[in-house]
Amino acid sequence: MKKIRAIVITGNGTNCETEAAHACRLGGFDEAVIAHIAEILSGEVRLDDFHFLNLTGGFLDGDDLGSAKAQANRLKHAGVTGTGEKLVEQFTRFIGAGKLILGVCNGFQLMVKMGMLPGFDGDFLTQRTTLTFNDCGRFQDRWVYLKADAASPSVFTAGIEQGIYLPMRHGEGKFLCDSPATLERIEREHLAVLKYSGPDYEAATMEFPLNPNGAQNAIAGLCDPTGRLMGLMPHPEAFVHYTQHPRWTREELPEEGDGLKLYRNAAEYVRKNLV
C-alpha cells in the first residue's frame, strides 16, 4: 500500500508543530514530516510530495503586523531557490491536486489572510474574511464547546454528530466578514463548520466565555466549498488523548480525545482518494 504523508510547516514563530505531527501519526498518517519554512524555500522539501498540509498554531513573526500577516506576505512573494517559482505556486498546485489543508489557530489566520478560505469559486488568493482581536481585549486560554454543522462539506468533521470540546488559545480569534453577502454565502453553503456553543451543542452562542472572542455568528471554524480546506481557531491537536481534557480526573472519558477525529478523517480521505 502506498504511504500517506502529512507535512507540518514550522519556523518564524510556529509553535504547535510537534503535537500536530503527533496527531497526524495517531490519526493514521504513515509519515508526518515537520519542515522548517527555510527547508521549503531552499527547495529541500517540496509540498508536492505530501497529501496533507498542516498550518498550525503559533505567533508567526510575532503577529507584529496583525496575526499571520507577515507570513501571508512571505508566502505570496518569496521564491523557492533554484526553481524559479514562487512558494505560492506550490500552494495553488497542492490545492489544485485535490489535497487537504488544515489551518489551526495561527494557521487559520494565515489561510484567511492569504485568501485560501473561504475559497469561493476556486479563488484561493482573495481575502474576504478576517480574524481579529478578541472582544475581551486579551489573549485567552480556555476550553470551548463547538457545535458541528452536520451538513458541512468539510472532510475533517465528517461523522461528528453534535460537536466537539477543544482548547482555544488566542488573542485574535474574532471572525469577521467583509460584507453581509460573504457571511450569507458562508452560512448558505454550510461552510461555517464549527460554532461556539454551550455544553449541550444545541445552539451557537455569542455569550462570553462560551464564545471567547465575539466571532460573527459564533464562527470558530470555516471550510471551503470543496471541504478539503479547513481552518479553526481551537486546537484539535491538543485533545487527542483523555489526559489532555481539563476534567479527566473526574469524568469517564474515552481513550481518544475529540480532536483526533479530524486527523482520522483526513487520513481516511487521503487513503481513499489520493493514493
Next chain:
Amino acid sequence: MAHRIEVALKGSVRDARGERIKREIEHFLHLAADEVRTIDVYTVDAALTPEELQQAAAGPFSDPVIQEWSIDRPLAAGFDFAVEVGFRPGVTDNVGRTAREAVEYLTGRPFAAGEGVYYSVQYLLKGAFEVADVEQIATGLLCNTLIQRYSVLSAADFMAKRGFAPTAPKVQAEAKAEVREIDLNVSDDELLHISKEGVLALTLEEMRIIQAHYRDTQVVAERATVGLGANPTDVELECLAQTWSEHCKHKIFSGTVQYEDEEGNKQEIKSLFKSFIQRTTRDVRAKLGDKDFCLSVFKDNAGVIKFNDQQSLVFKVETHNSPSALDPYGGALTGIVGVNRDPFGTGQGAKLIFNTDVFCFADPFYAKPLPARLLHPRRIYEGVVEGVEHGGNKSGIPTVNGSLVFDERFAGKPLVFCGTAGIMPREINGQPSHEKSIKPGDLIVMTGGRIGKDGIHGATFSSEELNENSPVTAVQIGDPITQKRMFDFLIRARDKALYRFITDNGAGGLSSSVGEMAGECGGCRMDLAKAPLKYPGLNPWEIIISEAQERMSLAVPPERIDEFLTMATRFGVEATVLGEFTDNGVFHILYDDRTVAWLPMAFMHEGLPPLQLPAKWEPPRHAEPAVEIKGDYSGDLAALLGALNICSKESVVRRYDHEVQGGSVVKPFSGVANDGPSDAAVVRPILESFEGVVTAHGICPRYSDIDTYHMTANAIDEALRNYVAVGGSLDLVAGLDNFCWCDPVLSEKTPDGPYKMAQLVRSNQALYDICMAYNLPLISGKDSMKNDFYDGSTKISIPPTLLFSVIGKIEDARTAVTMDVKRPGDIVYLLGKTGDELGGSEYFALKGAIGNKVPLVDTGRAYRRYQAYHQAVTRRLVASCHDLSDGGLAVAAAESAFAGGYGMSLELSRVLWKGDMAGKSDATLLFSESASRHLVTVHPERREEFENVMSGNCFASIGVVTPEPVLAIVGLNGAAVVRAGLAELKEAWQKTLREL
C-alpha cells in the same frame, strides 16, 4: 525622505485596544473619557517607489476586511487630542523590524544601511480634557518615557499642522571606536568617584585591587608587548566590573561571614554557597548513592537531572527585578526570554518544555503616595503580566505553574521570577548531552540579535539599590521571534554536531559569556570590530558589555564553521565569527588590529578576595495577638478567600498559554468548572509516553518577619507538598533555590546589615537541614541581593524571600491527582497535625498582626507521610488532594469543595492536634498554617486500603463530601462555626482580581 503609512480600523469596527485605554484612563487616572481610538503608524525611511509604498500599505501592513490606510495623509478625525507614541532611538522595535522584512519580501530588495521602518501608535482622545490631563495620560499610561517618546496635538493644532510630521528615530552617532585609558594613580576618593560615575559598582577595596594589579611591574612589562600602557583601558575596567559584579560573581554568597547567634555563639562561615548550597547537593547525592539522579549541577547555565534512561531534564529559575521596576513590560519580557536561553544553553542545548512565573508585587489597589521614581504597583502588575504573556506565549512554551505574592514592601522593588525547563536526549552524537568542552583553536561565534546600546550596565546597576539615577540604558526589550528563529536553527545544528560549546549572552554580555568560555580552555582572542551592530557609534567597551538580547555564544570547530554559517544563513539567523579560543591564559580583546584589553584570566576570575560580612541574629519579638473567640467564622473565611495572597489569579493565568506542546496533564485549574486552583503542574514532554514531569514551588516571605529559618523551611515544605499532592515521586525530585534579599552588607546606607545578613545565614541553615531530610538535591539557583529602593530619604527593603522550585517525575501521568472533590459520600481526611501556629499567617495579617508562633516543619514525620501518600496515589486510592497553606484548613476545604461543586461537612474535634493544648481553639484549627498537611478525599470503597497504606502516620478522617453545595464545619463544642454556600465562597475568592 520618510513617509508615514497610517492604518486605522474602519469606522464600524470595534477598537478593543482603544476601549482598553479608555477603561485605564478612567480607572487609573480618574478622568472621564468619551472615546479612545487608535491608529497604527509605520514610518518608512527607505527608497521605495510610490507604487511600492502603496503595495506595502495595502498588503502586509493592513487588513482589507477591517482596516483602511493612507500614505502621508492623516486618517484621524473626530477627536479632541491626538497622542502619538513611538520608540526612542535604538530601542528594540519588533513591529518595525517585521514591517521592514515584509517590505523586503515585497520588493525583493534588501534595505540599504541606515534605511528602516519605525512603528508608532496614535491615540485619539475624545472628551473634555485639559492639556495637563493629556500630558498625564501620555506619561502615566501610554508611554514609558525611558524607552518611548511621545507628541501631543490638540485637534486645532493637528488641523493646522496637518497631523504629525514623519519622524524616523534613527540613532544619530558617528562611527568612533574610542578607547580611553583611566588613570588609577589617584586618591581613594577619586577611585570611588570613577566607580560611581561609570556605574561600575566596584567598592573602594576592589578599585584598590585593580590599582595594585596595574602597578605590578611584570604586568606593565607584559602589557607593553601588546602595545598597552600602564593604565587600564575602559574596556578592561568595564570587563572587570561586570565579572566582579554582585550579579555575576555572587560576592555575598561567596564572602566570609562572621555569624553570631542569639546566645552569643560565634561562627565563621567561608562562603554560604559552598558551606550550605553546594554541600547540600553533595551530601544528598552521597545519601542517595546509586539512586543519585543528578547529572550536572551548578556548573552550567541550568541544572541537569535524569528523566529516564534516554532523556535528561534541565531547569533554571532566574529573577529580573531591577529592569522590571523601571520598565515592567520590557523588563519582564526580557526576564522570560532571557531565562529561556539558560536551559537552551545548557550542555549541548535543550528543547524547552515549560515556563514558570512567580511575581511579588505591592497591592495593585495601593492608594498612598509613593517616592517619585517608583511606578504604581498596578502599573508594574499590568506591565509584568503582559511582558511575560508575550514572552512565553510567542515562544511556544507553556506557562504551567506560578503564583502572585503581595506585600507592601514589594513597592520598593517587584520580584519577577521566571523559570524554564528543557529536555534533551541523554546522549547526542554519542556524547553525554550535559557535557561540553572547548579546544584551543575553536572559533568564537555569536548568533542571533545584533549589539546595541541596550542593556549597558544591566549587571552592575542591578548590583546596587534602585535610585533616582538608575541608568536608562540598563533596560532592554526582548524579541521572542528572533530568539525562536535562532533556537529553531541551533537545535538542528546541535543534532548535526556543528558546535562544541554553547552558552547564553545575559548579564555582562560578551564580557561574561566569552569570559567564562575562555575559562574552559584558558584564553581567547576576540575582535570587537567584527561584532554586528544595530547602528554605528558604539565604543569597544559598549560592544563587549552590551546586554542586547537574543544572542548565544558558541565554540565552533574550524572544520565545521562553513556548514554552520551556511545553515545559519538559510534559517535567516545572523552568525558571526568574532575570534578564537586559546590556551595562553589571557582574555585578549582587539578592535581591528589594536589591542584594547589584555587581562590575565587568573586575575579576572580569581583576583577578588572574599567580602568580610558581619552577621548577628537577634530574634524579633512581635506583639502576640489574642485569637478572637466567636461563634461563626464564615465571615473571616470569606475575607481570607478574597485576600490578595489567596484569591483566584484566573484573570492573569488565562492570559498564559498553559497547553501549547500538547503535554498538559494537570493544568493550573481543576474542577467541575475548570476554575479550582491546582497545587502543581504535570506535563508529558514526550507525547508517545505517559511518563510525566511534575513541577511546583513554595514561597512565604511573610514568615521572614519572624525567622528566615522557618520561612525557608516552610517554603521548601510547601514546594514538596504541592509536588507530592498531584502525585510526584519522591525518588526523583530536585530543588532550585532563588534568594531575593534586601542588601545585607553593613554600610552607612544599611546600618542593619548584620541583622539582614544573619537572616541570610539562617535561611541557608534551613536550606541544608530541610533538603537533607527530604533528599532534595539543589541543582541550580540564583541570588539577587540588592532589592531595596533608596532615594536619599525613603528606603524600602523587600522582605527576605526564598522561592523554592521543585522538578521531578510521575512514572505514570494517568495516576495524577487534582484538588477538586469528586463525588458526594467521599471521606475527607486531613493528613498531618495542626498546631497553634498562626504566626505570620494570612489570618493574622487580616487582623493586622504578625505574631510569633511561626509554623515549624517536622521533616521526619512529613517525609514518611509523603511516601505513604505517594503509595496511595500509585494504587489509585485518592480521589482528590489539596495542600494546606495560606489560610489553613478552612481555605483549603473551601477551595476543594467549590472546585468540585460539592459541599463538605467537617468536624474540628476530629483534627489531630500537636503541642500545647492551651492554644487549641476553633480559630487555630481553621486558620493555622501548620506545615506538611494535605486535605484528601477517598471513595468509601477504597477507605480500608487507603487507611492501611497510611497506617503509622498522622492522619484522621474529619468529615465527608456532601451533595449540598455548602461548607459546614462544626467547632469543638459541637456547634457550627462555619456554614456558607459554595457559590458565595467562590464569589468571594474570585472577585478580588477578576477585573485586572
